[in-house]
Amino acid sequence: MQIIEADLTNPEHARALASLLNSYACSPEGGGSELSAEVQDNLATALNARPDAVVLLAYLDETPVGLMTCIEGFSTFACKPLLNIHDVYVSPDYRGQGIASQLFAHAESIAKTRGCCKLTLEVLQGNTRAQAIYARLGFSGYELTPHMGHALFWVKKLSSAVNSLE
Numbered sequence: 001m002q003i004i005e006a007d008l009t010n011p012e013h014a015r016a017l018a019s020l021l022n023s024y025a026c027s028p029e030g031g032g033s034e035l036s037a038e039v040q041d042n043l044a045t046a047l048n049a050r051p052d053a054v055v056l057l058a059y060l061d062e063t064p065v066g067l068m069t070c071i072e073g074f075s076t077f078a079c080k081p082l083l084n085i086h087d088v089y090v091s092p093d094y095r096g097q098g099i100a101s102q103l104f105a106h107a108e109s110i111a112k113t114r115g116c117c118k119l120t121l122e123v124l125q126g127n128t129r130a131q132a133i134y135a136r137l138g139f140s141g142y143e144l145t146p147h148m149g150h151a152l153f154w155v156k157k158l159s160s161a162v163n164s165l166e
Helices: 011-026 037-048 099-113 128-136
Strands: 002-005 053-060 063-075 080-090 119-121
Touching (some): 002 099, 011 053, 011 063, 053 099, 080 099, 099 119
Antiparallel strands (some): 053 063
């Protein structure tokens, strides 16, 4: 198993990103719909243009089997950067082999190198398998104070052209 930080100018890495993310999108956890051809064709270039983006790929031999997309954000309360884990996907045939844990370890190392104060992520309520992995890795629901409760993830779409998965 090898975890690499993708070079999105490398056509092989760009294809692996698009293929793995499309597989994720087609899964029940990803919404069950294929990514548009436009997204698949332009994702690597668009992410590569963002200095705050990190894409990790997991390879078993020469086969891409896992993906993690991270975007650096900023914690105003800590006055430090944070690393948001936006996508995590391991191909179904390769699950249960510790690939996600290795992706997370690599992301955590990058976050520490960048001086980040925390890793963040969102997870669907029904994705209990992912929740179990995240809890085992030290993640938990976020709250500032118990009387205000856990943070909720809300969204307001700004364009009808945005993929329905986002």
